């Protein structure tokens with residue numbers, strides 16, 4: 001089967017998994033003309049590409065797109081966006097990448113992140129205090145979108161009044177990434193959001209250099225390892241990556257998880273009866289409902305993937321969500337089983353670039369789902385069709401939940 005024949009069909013966005021399975025079985029490393037890249041779907045191949053930075057590079061994974069799509073004049077106008085994506089954690093390989101990760105090690109330790117537990121708990125409690133009396137929760141608008149923005153803004157020590165600015169910049173920047181062939185205007189708009197965010201963060205960095213505060217931005221600014229420190233540009237690049245990486249992903253994971261718990265009342269009931277299952281359950285949310293569908297690398301050498309010859313400079317798209325449903329790795333992969341063990345999913349990636357914010361994402365998920373379960377006897381989706389947003393991330397645009405048996 002040809003992926004290009006189904007890529008833009010509504011059915012693909014609503015349920016891409018049968019297509020992923022056919023690709024895995026029939027042509028697991030397939031060239032897509034529409035996306036202009038190799039599409040890799042099997043678990044083992046995806047892990048190999050994620051792990052082997054010498055053959056599959058992060059350099060040029062985003063800037064290469066601009067060079068492919070735009071004229072010299074357009075590229076000149078997009079120079080700030082190109083410069084941003086030429087540097088920083090997610091756009092470089094070891095050993096430069098290893099150096100930055102080493103410096104950020106302390107910042108994202110689970111013990112550091114655990115300090116934010118109460119803040120997450122309080123935020124979810126406030127949302128539920130408004131939603132519970134109505135018996136309805138408009139998930140994206142009231143919880144899944146504002147929660148991670150609020151958390152990250154607070155991690156960065158941003159005043160509550162500025163939180164909406166963060167939300168708008170973050171949505172503005174990722175817009176161009178949601179399409180494999182974004183137009184010039186869209187990229188210019190993303191660039192504008194990026195420049196505004198960088199200017200805002202720059203002021204915060206100057207302030208924290210002068211006087212550190214009890215926030216994550218201070219930890220990044222003052223991170224030291226063996227006499228080494230991040231440059232101003234690296235701090236900015238990292239801060240932007242954290243904002244983008246930590247926001248849109250968590251929004252979609254939480255929304256899709258609540259949808260799946262509604263679609264699987266037996267699993268919802270099981271989690272209510274066995275709250276100790278929550279840590280395990282979050283791993284299954286990530287495997288089954290993980291939002292990060294398309295991750296990208298560039299072939300650094302002529303090589304092979306899954307037996308196919310790949311040329312140096314070719315783009316390689318790894319379908320993480322397909323790998324997470326590969327029957328070669330997961331028994332009964334389409335079964336939503338909160339007790340699944342082992343569960344070595346790749347929803348957070350794998351190898352050198354594995355998600356830095358995973359402890360925070362897990363914490364937010366545990367608290368949000370647990371709080372909703374604790375406050376209700378059951379919840380289910382209101383009887384409405386779901387519009388799926390499906391770019392490199394996938395998730396419902398909105399989800400309305402009916403909450404019943406509200407507990408006092």
Ligand code: HEM
Pocket residue numbers: 050089090091101152241242243245246247249250253290291292295296320346347348349350352353354355356357358360361
């Ligand atoms: C459900 C939530 C999340 C998902 C599914 C997710 C997924 C991922 C994936 C797949 C990668 C690897 C990308 C690659 O190898 O190309 C990644 C990297 C990253 N994530 Fe997350 N992420 C989530 C939440 C977060 C949060 C909450 C933060 C920070 C607050 C964060 C920060 C980062 C950073 C900084 C990187 C880059 C790491 C590197 O390049 O070394 N993520 N994430």
